[in-house]
Structure formats: structure tokens, C-alpha cells
Amino acid sequence: MKKYKEVSIDSTTQQMYERAREMGIETVWERLEKQQPQCGYGLLGVCCRNCMMGPCRINPFGGEPRRGVCGADADTIVARNLLRMIAAGAAAHSDHGRHVALTLLIAAEMAEKFKKEGKPVLELDNMASSTLPYQVRDVEKLKAVAERLGIETEGKTIRELAKEVAEVALHDFGKQDEEALAFLKAYLNPKTYEVFEKAAEKAGMPWFENGILPRGIDREIVESLHRTHIGTDHDPVSILLHGLKTSLGDAWGGSLIATELQDILFGTPQVIKAEANLGVLKEDYVNIVVHGHEPVLSEKIVEAAQDPELIELAQKLGAKGINVVGMCCTGLEVLMRHGIPIAGNFLQQEMAIVTGAVEAMVVDVQCIMPATVDVARCFHTKIIDTSPLATFPGAIHIKFDERRADEIAKEIVKTAVENFPNRSKQRVEIPKEKMAGYVGFSVEAILKHFGGSLKPLEEAIVEGKIKGVAGLVGCNNPKIKQDHNHIKIANELMKRDVLLIGTGCWATAAMKYGIFLPEYADTENVGPGLREFAKEWGIPPALNMGSCVDCTRMLVLADLIARDLNVPISALPVVGSAPEAMTEKAVSIGTYFVASGITTHLGIIPPVLGGPKVVKILTQDLYDIVGAAFIVEPDPYKAAKLMYDHIMKKRKELGI
Ligand code: SF4
Ligand code: MSK
Structure with a gap:
């Protein structure tokens, strides 16, 4: 079993992880441990199950078997x-x-x-x-x-x-x-x-x-x-x-x-102040966690939770009111648009339930662990699945239909409220920590902030006050201490005067450590140029651009700068990073960043090392094909240095 300090740098996660251990509740870290040693073939990407002559595995050390039954070699299998x-x-x-x-x-x-x-x-x-x-x-x-x-x-x-x-x-x-x-x-x-x-x-x-x-x-x-x-x-x-x-x-x-x-x-997000971390759960309120990705549902839950009849019902049942908080990307959607607090990122979903203070976790699609149902069984928490394409055994199924959205959202909120009397007060422990931050930096909000154009940002880049821009994205992965690489890479880049923009679980991590506060620019983690720029414009040194799908906001922003300079995106001093990547979606995001011309770092080694040709294409040849490639580096300090070097190379090529 891991020590609490090994699982996360977030004190709320550490506290809830300890609590789960004391209560004998299995969490993601124990399950990862039980999986050890993980399959070496799988880690290298040299295992193929694409037909029933297989499964086939290639010897990664160069001996036999060198080919699958059909004759596919390691590079074919890894690429596929x-x-x-x-x-x-x-x-x-x-x-x-x-x-x-x-x-x-x-x-x-x-x-x-x-x-x-x-x-x-x-x-x-x-x-x-x-x-x-x-x-x-x-x-x-x-x-x-x-x-x-x-x-x-x-x-x-x-x-x-x-x-x-x-x-x-x-x-x-x-x-x-x-x-x-x-x-x-x-x-x-x-x-x-x-x-x-x-x-x-x-x-x-x-x-x-x-x-x-x-x-x-x-x-x-x-x-x-x-x-x-x-x-x-x-x-x-x-x-x-x-x-x-x-x-x-x-x-x-x-x-x-x-x-x-x-x-x-x-509504298009506009700059707004909000809060993050498990401390946003409230002891005297009905707590509803919206978790997943689609605001088509979470928007309606937020609305339904404001229904006077449901608030009255909550009060009748002994609560002060209804508190909706977010988790993962659907949380970021309502955070960005309404300032609804976000309780945490990917590795905090089980931790939120372990507080004993969650009446319902309302889930839609993607990044929701089936284990939430098992953890919820140890408390009064109800997991309510809502998407016709994501059913969780053991959960309550209240499937969503856009045509009856209001009615269904009210039913979901009512189910949560009626669960409040089942909460055992003695079993509630909510960590105190939460952090404020400014969010809502859509492209439109950024343009508005800079007076209608990106000129101030572009000038700061040309002058060298800001060396470049880094787009930080992606998940948590229990293979890495939660948030550790997110924060280290962020600080190392900001120290070098790189402006950060970000989404997804990276953005929630950054918010939890105060990076989205303008005063963070005064810390030693921000270089003098970026500090001056942030203070001049009254912005934090890093901008929260939203959920995973909102990575496109970063692309659109890069595209606008590229238009102004009349160059392809690949010419810009811009880099990407997914320091703690976990999902297949993160693989797609990393790939489209690179394909769009943004050299991108991955902090988790993807399952490709078994294919030397594939590795060469991804890390070298793509520079000649699309003007960008992957940097794979698990060490956050080395990674930040490599990303910065890339930015400086691009500056030199642009003659700035
Ligand atoms: Fe089938 Fe070829 Fe894959 Fe083996 S390597 S599982 S034979 S497709
Ligand atoms: S939720 S895709 S763990 S960022 Fe979008 Fe977080 Fe990654 Fe899911």
C-alpha cells in the first residue's frame, strides 16, 4: 500500500486516501498496485488482438517471434x-x-x-x-x-x-x-x-x-x-x-x-471567479457532484438545483440548500460558464465520495470509473447514470432525453435531495482546502480583455516579454503522483516567461494551487516578463480555457495568431503538453496538436516503444511532414526545458 504522500501532492486527496485506507475502501491506487507488474508487451505496444489467429506478441529484444501469425512486424502492430x-x-x-x-x-x-x-x-x-x-x-x-x-x-x-x-x-x-x-x-x-x-x-x-x-x-x-x-x-x-x-x-x-x-x-464563457477542490463540498447542504463531460446534462442539473420547490424540499429534510459541484470536464463546463465550483480532477472522483457528504454523483460519459459505484456502496451516495450509452452496474439509471430535459433534471435532483436524510453525520469528513481562481478564458473573453485583438499578446511575444505560449492539457494518471507533473511543468515554464493556457484536469490542478489568481504572478514561479505582462493586463499567468473538447479554443487562438503573422501554426513559438495523460482522448488531442503544427510533450510514455520506426516517425519525421512532433519525457524538469528550447528555436526561426 502506498503512503498518502506518494499518491498525490493535493492535501485533500491525501486526507481522503488515508480515510479510505482506514475504512478498508479500495481505491484506484490499490487497484493499480494489484495490476503490477503490468504487461511488458502491452506497455511497448507489441501485442496484437486484431484477429483470432492471435493474440500475437513480438519479442521486444530482437529475438523470435519477430512477426505475428499473419506476418505483421512490431512497427505495423504498434502503429495499428x-x-x-x-x-x-x-x-x-x-x-x-x-x-x-x-x-x-x-x-x-x-x-x-x-x-x-x-x-x-x-x-x-x-x-x-x-x-x-x-x-x-x-x-x-x-x-x-x-x-x-x-x-x-x-x-x-x-x-x-x-x-x-x-x-x-x-x-x-x-x-x-x-x-x-x-x-x-x-x-x-x-x-x-x-x-x-x-x-x-x-x-x-x-x-x-x-x-x-x-x-x-x-x-x-x-x-x-x-x-x-x-x-x-x-x-x-x-x-x-x-x-x-x-x-x-x-x-x-x-x-x-x-x-x-x-x-x-x-453561453460563451466570460471571465469569472470561482473555487476548486474538495473543500467546495458543504457539510449542511445536499451535495450533488456532476461528473463526466457533457454540459447538455450538467447545465440542466444546475438549473434544476435552483428550483424553489426542490430547495424547499431540501430544507424540509434538514439541509440548508442544494450545492452542485463539478468533477472532471462537465465540471469545467459549468465552472467556465456559471462559476459553479469544481470539486476535483480525475483522481478525486472516489475521494469526493469518501467524504461521506455526497448525496448523488450524477454521471454522463467518459472518465467515470465504474469503481465509483463500489465506493458509493460504503456510504449513502447514489451514483445516477444518465447517458443511454453509459450504464454502470449497481447505479440508478435515470436516462436523459433532451426533449424532456427539465423534467428529468428535476427528477435527478429530487432523488439526490431525498437521499439527504440517509447521510450519516458521524461519517462525514470534508477536507477544508479549496482555492479561488479566475476562469472563463474563451477566445472571445481573451479578445475582449485585450481590447478586441490579440495585438498586445503578439507584441509581448515579439518583444520577448513573453517567450511563447504553452497549452497544457490532460488527465491525472495514478502512475504519477497526482498533479505533481502538472504543477512542476507549469511552474518551470512560467519561470521562463512562457504564458500558459490550459484545459481539462490540468486546468483543475492549476486552479487548486492558486495558479489562476493574478497574484500568482508575484510568486517566484513566474518570470519577470510574464509577471509584467500579467500585471499590466490584470490576468493570471495561466488562463483556464475549459474542458477537454475546449482544447479547440487553444487551436483557434493559435490560428488567430498565425493569421496575424501570416504563417502556419507550426511557425509559432507555441508548445503543448499532456503531463499526466491517461485517456485515448488525450492521445487524440496530442496527435491533433502535433498535426496542427504544435510540438507536444507527453509525460506518460505511450505504448509505442516496441516499434522503433513508429518512434522515429512520431518524434522526428513529423517535423518534416507537419512541422511539429512529439517530445516524450517523464521527468517534468527535463520536459519543461525541452519545451522551452523548442519555443526558443521557433523564435529564432521567426527572427524574433
Ligand atoms: Fe491477427 Fe496478425 Fe494481429 Fe496476430 S498480428 S492477431 S495474426 S492481425
Ligand atoms: S476529464 S480526458 S481525465 S483531462 Fe476530460 Fe480529465 Fe483527461 Fe478525462
């Missing part, structure tokens, strides 16, 4: 496995995006139907009617997205525009022509577009029509499965090129659609 990881990650993000597009469409169609039924026309045309489960909260953004997509906006109602935008988005999922995605074409600067177009030719594979430009979001994911079927694609170069293409379908397709359409439906 990696492509399947990218495809799964892209599928998760993109299915999320599809869900949001369908929600926008459903809302627009309901408005049309209600209008025909004689309900107030103006409200419905503006999609502002409270009879609709989902409204258009950001009309300006809807118009801006429509204009980018080339949709005529003059003389159209909001309802008509919403419908058209949703239809263009949905078309990008299933279209069958060879053209690049409509969203990609609408958002990407021509110089980067050209890089995508020519990438395959540069890699010696001119038969890739239109290079690595994704044609259909679903199509690239399906093709990934096809290519990796036994007896299909065996060249690591073509397999990985398709990996880039699939990930770009995620970046400039599925994830981008998720972010942009969520902003339309729920």
Missing part, C-alpha cells in the same frame, strides 16, 4: 494499436460534438413545432422561450459561427440560423465527398490548410487525396478501424498519416463543433 487509440479518442470527443449538434437541432425543431401550435412566436423565433428545454443563449456567437460557415444571416430568425448551423455540423459527421470538413475550412488559416494538404506527399504517399485533410468525422474513424483490420494497412507511415487525419477530424470537426455549439446553447 496507436491508430485505434486515436480513433477511440476522436470518437469520444466527436460523439459528444454530435450530441450537442443534435441538441441544437432538436431545440430549433421544437421551437418550430411550438410556433405552429400557436405558442408565442417571437420568443420561439428568437429561441428564447422558457418552454424550450434548450435555448440560444449566445445569439452573437450563433451569428458569428454561421458567418464563418458561409451561411447567409440576413433576414433569418435565430431559430432558422440555429437549425442551419446544426445541419452543417451534422453534415460534417457523415458526408461522403472528398472535400475537407466545412468547420475546418471555416476556421483554419490558409497556410496551415496548405500544410495539411501537402503532408502525405511530403511523407512519400501522394495517393492520400488532399493529404491529411479530414473528409468526414465519422468516416475517418471508421477508416481507422478498416485500415487496422487484419490484412489491410501495414506501413507505419500510412497508418500514422491516417492517425493524423482522424485526429484532425476530432480537432477541427467533432471537438470544435462541441465547443462552438455549446457556447451557442449555454
Whole structure:
């Protein structure tokens, strides 16, 4: 068993981990320990289960067997496995995006139907009617997205525009022509577009029509499965090129659609102060943790928790009120838009339950451990699963339907409230620590803050006050002490005057340690140039840009800078990092960062080391193909140095 200080640098996690051990509750760290030693073939990526002649394993030391039963060698197997990881990650993000597009469409169609039924026309045309489960909260953004997509906006109602935008988005999922995605074409600067177009030719594979430009979001994911079927694609170069293409379908397709359409439906984030860490749970309140990824659900839970009848019920049952807090990315969505506090990142999901103070953990999709149900059994906590595509044995199933969103959200909140009397007061222990921070740095909020353009930021970069920008993303992974690498890399980069932007569990980690407070710029962890810039503009030295799908906000920001400088994204002094990566989605994000021209560091070694050609392509050859590549370095200090060196190299190339 691990000592509490070994599992996390977060004192709240340490406290709850100790508590779980005292209570004999198994957590992620014990389960990881029971898995030791983990399979060496799996870690190197040289195990294949793609057909029933296998499973096959390649001897990583050069002896026999050198090939699988079909003849596939280590590089083919490693590349295929990696492509399947990218495809799964892209599928998760993109299915999320599809869900949001369908929600926008459903809302627009309901408005049309209600209008025909004689309900107030103006409200419905503006999609502002409270009879609709989902409204258009950001009309300006809807118009801006429509204009980018080339949709005529003059003389159209909001309802008509919403419908058209949703239809263009949905078309990008299933279209069958060879053209690049409509969203990609609408958002990407021509110089980067050209890089995508020519990438395959540069890699010696001119038969890739239109290079690595994704044609259909679903199509690239399906093709990934096809290519990796036994007896299909065996060249690591073509397999990985398709990996880039699939990930770009995620970046400039599925994830981008998720972010942009969520902003339309729920509002574009603006700068707001909020709090993070387990200390946001309240002893006297009904605590509801929303966990997962899709704000289509969590937005409605936040609304339902404000229902006077439900608050009254909570009070009748002895609570002071209802406290909704977030976990993982759905938490970040409501944090960014409403300042709803976030209780923690990936490795704190079990810890939140161990407080004994959670009435319900309401889950949707992705990054939710099935073990939450087992931990919840030790307390009164109810796990409520809500997505038709994610069912947890032992949980309560209240499946969500957008058409009846309000009714279902109220049912979920009521279930939580009615569980309050089952809480055992003696078994409650909520860690005290929480930290404030400023969040809500959407691209629009950043532009607004800088007076309508990115010039101040660009000038600071050119002057050298800021050396460059690093996009930090991704998960926790119990193989690394929770948050340790997130914070070390962040500090090492900020010390070198690198401005940070970030999302996902990295962003929650950063917030927990005060990095999103403007006064953090006064600490020794921030260099003089970045300090001066942050103080001049009244911003923290690191900006929270949202959830995992909001990594696209970082791409859009990089793209705007690239446009202003008339260069492809790959020319910018910009780097990415996923210090504690865990999910297949993180693999897709890392790949699309690189494919888009942003050299990206991974702090966890992905299962590729068994394929020397694959390693060379990923860490070297991609520089010639897309102008960026992967840096793999588990040591956070060395990693930060390598990332900084890359930024300085790019500065030199730009002549600044
Ligand atoms: Fe083995 Fe080839 Fe089948 Fe993979 S595809 S399991 S390497 S025979
Ligand atoms: S929640 S993908 S653990 S960042 Fe998006 Fe966190 Fe990684 Fe899930």
C-alpha cells in the first residue's frame, strides 16, 4: 500500500486516501498496485488482438517471434494499436460534438413545432422561450459561427440560423465527398490548410487525396478501424498519416463543433471567479457532484438545483440548500460558464465520495470509473447514470432525453435531495482546502480583455516579454503522483516567461494551487516578463480555457495568431503538453496538436516503444511532414526545458 504522500501532492486527496485506507475502501491506487507488474508487451505496444489467429506478441529484444501469425512486424502492430487509440479518442470527443449538434437541432425543431401550435412566436423565433428545454443563449456567437460557415444571416430568425448551423455540423459527421470538413475550412488559416494538404506527399504517399485533410468525422474513424483490420494497412507511415487525419477530424470537426455549439446553447464563457477542490463540498447542504463531460446534462442539473420547490424540499429534510459541484470536464463546463465550483480532477472522483457528504454523483460519459459505484456502496451516495450509452452496474439509471430535459433534471435532483436524510453525520469528513481562481478564458473573453485583438499578446511575444505560449492539457494518471507533473511543468515554464493556457484536469490542478489568481504572478514561479505582462493586463499567468473538447479554443487562438503573422501554426513559438495523460482522448488531442503544427510533450510514455520506426516517425519525421512532433519525457524538469528550447528555436526561426 502506498503512503498518502506518494499518491498525490493535493492535501485533500491525501486526507481522503488515508480515510479510505482506514475504512478498508479500495481505491484506484490499490487497484493499480494489484495490476503490477503490468504487461511488458502491452506497455511497448507489441501485442496484437486484431484477429483470432492471435493474440500475437513480438519479442521486444530482437529475438523470435519477430512477426505475428499473419506476418505483421512490431512497427505495423504498434502503429495499428496507436491508430485505434486515436480513433477511440476522436470518437469520444466527436460523439459528444454530435450530441450537442443534435441538441441544437432538436431545440430549433421544437421551437418550430411550438410556433405552429400557436405558442408565442417571437420568443420561439428568437429561441428564447422558457418552454424550450434548450435555448440560444449566445445569439452573437450563433451569428458569428454561421458567418464563418458561409451561411447567409440576413433576414433569418435565430431559430432558422440555429437549425442551419446544426445541419452543417451534422453534415460534417457523415458526408461522403472528398472535400475537407466545412468547420475546418471555416476556421483554419490558409497556410496551415496548405500544410495539411501537402503532408502525405511530403511523407512519400501522394495517393492520400488532399493529404491529411479530414473528409468526414465519422468516416475517418471508421477508416481507422478498416485500415487496422487484419490484412489491410501495414506501413507505419500510412497508418500514422491516417492517425493524423482522424485526429484532425476530432480537432477541427467533432471537438470544435462541441465547443462552438455549446457556447451557442449555454453561453460563451466570460471571465469569472470561482473555487476548486474538495473543500467546495458543504457539510449542511445536499451535495450533488456532476461528473463526466457533457454540459447538455450538467447545465440542466444546475438549473434544476435552483428550483424553489426542490430547495424547499431540501430544507424540509434538514439541509440548508442544494450545492452542485463539478468533477472532471462537465465540471469545467459549468465552472467556465456559471462559476459553479469544481470539486476535483480525475483522481478525486472516489475521494469526493469518501467524504461521506455526497448525496448523488450524477454521471454522463467518459472518465467515470465504474469503481465509483463500489465506493458509493460504503456510504449513502447514489451514483445516477444518465447517458443511454453509459450504464454502470449497481447505479440508478435515470436516462436523459433532451426533449424532456427539465423534467428529468428535476427528477435527478429530487432523488439526490431525498437521499439527504440517509447521510450519516458521524461519517462525514470534508477536507477544508479549496482555492479561488479566475476562469472563463474563451477566445472571445481573451479578445475582449485585450481590447478586441490579440495585438498586445503578439507584441509581448515579439518583444520577448513573453517567450511563447504553452497549452497544457490532460488527465491525472495514478502512475504519477497526482498533479505533481502538472504543477512542476507549469511552474518551470512560467519561470521562463512562457504564458500558459490550459484545459481539462490540468486546468483543475492549476486552479487548486492558486495558479489562476493574478497574484500568482508575484510568486517566484513566474518570470519577470510574464509577471509584467500579467500585471499590466490584470490576468493570471495561466488562463483556464475549459474542458477537454475546449482544447479547440487553444487551436483557434493559435490560428488567430498565425493569421496575424501570416504563417502556419507550426511557425509559432507555441508548445503543448499532456503531463499526466491517461485517456485515448488525450492521445487524440496530442496527435491533433502535433498535426496542427504544435510540438507536444507527453509525460506518460505511450505504448509505442516496441516499434522503433513508429518512434522515429512520431518524434522526428513529423517535423518534416507537419512541422511539429512529439517530445516524450517523464521527468517534468527535463520536459519543461525541452519545451522551452523548442519555443526558443521557433523564435529564432521567426527572427524574433
Ligand atoms: Fe496476430 Fe496478425 Fe491477427 Fe494481429 S492481425 S492477431 S498480428 S495474426
Ligand atoms: S476529464 S480526458 S481525465 S483531462 Fe476530460 Fe480529465 Fe483527461 Fe478525462
